[in-house]
Amino acid sequence: MTEFMQRALELALKGQGHVSPNPMVGCVIVKDGEIIGEGWHEKYGGPHAEVNAVRSLEDEAQVEGSTVYVTLEPCSHHGKTPPCADLLARLKPKKVVVCNVDPNPLVAGRGLKKLSDVGIEVETGLLEKEGLALNKRFFTAMTKKRPYVILKWAQTEDGFIAREDYTSKWISGENSRELVHQYRAEEDSILVGTNTARYDNPSLNVRFDIEGKDPLRIVIDRNLELSGDLKLFDGSQPTICYNTQKNETGKNLEFKTLNFEEELFPQILENLLQRGIHSIFVEGGRFLINKIIEAGLWDEARVFTGKVKFGKGIEAPKINLAPSASMDIGEDRLTLYSNSEYEKRPSGH
Secondary structure (H helix, E strand, C coil): CHHHHHHHHHHHHCCCCCCCCCCCCEEEEEECCEEEEEEECCCCCCCCHHHHHHHCCCCHHHHCCCEEEEEECCCCCCCCCCCHHHHHHHHCCCEEEEEECCCCCCCCCHHHHHHHHCCCEEEECCCHHHHHHHCHHHHHHHHHCCCEEEEEEEECCCCEEECCCCCCCCCCCHHHHHHHHHHHHHCCEEEECHHHHHHHCCCCCCCCCCCCCCCEEEEECCCCCCCCCCHHHCCCCCEEEEECCCCEEECCEEEEECCCCCCHHHHHHHHHHHCCCCEEEECCCHHHHHHHHHHCCCCEEEEEECCCCCCCCEECCCCCCCCCEEEEECCEEEEEEECCCCCCCCCCC
16 A cells, blocks of 8 residues: 555655645556556646546546545645546545645545545545655645745855855855755745845846746845846846835736834745745845744755855854754755654654
């Protein structure tokens, strides 16, 4: 049984970067101990995993008497597509096995009840932790009512994030920079503060021939002091500028006012969740990242340490947690930290 659910999880991961704000879901149909059909949720608004798995069969009648392994409870409501629970109830598999019950109030056990009401055996919790880790962004949005927050920064071997004049190129090597572009492609949005925008002039898009969509760009500019000539304001991809001065929407650029006299990051998270944004990749500087760490509003941190030394400069943020993992990326060292209940952690942490 475990091997079939593991396969469903592998299939689900194929949807990463393509299905948000929906969860990633994989489905495997098994009969007489053999996989006869499989599918995954491939893109937002498209058919769900169960539908694609059924379509992979020569005849949908083959579902009758089978065991269906699906990583998340089949939906029971009409959204962009019809309810998958209704499809399975009609096709009559003998049993449906799921990793996780859907925390979405529109589903939350109703899909499983539809199946059991027509005599289909239902089992939940197989590889539950793996399923939670897979859809950590979705579960965080549903249960904590905020996007999943990933912090990223590069620091020198002697612990600086930038020189005294705020410049930081290039602390990490090309392998690390390519990996960061992969990370960007996996998240809904990407955030920088005023100084990072001003001194680095980042594009915040996906390059290095990485497949995936560009994230929503977010910049904080309290008094609208940043130059309009910055790459962030070039209209090449959707961008939000949070400020105190104006609300205005143009081509791929929106100015949105927030109350800077109160804690800012919770307001940003609330506004992004309202927009259907389930994850945010923070590439800000020391001030912004430390604020987020102090507030406890983060789930992961990915810290690249390069071989270069600055001797003096702006100190890198610090996290008072033991790392969850570390690895070499080219010449650099990548250290990972987890602050999420949904992230799988190594034993001992």
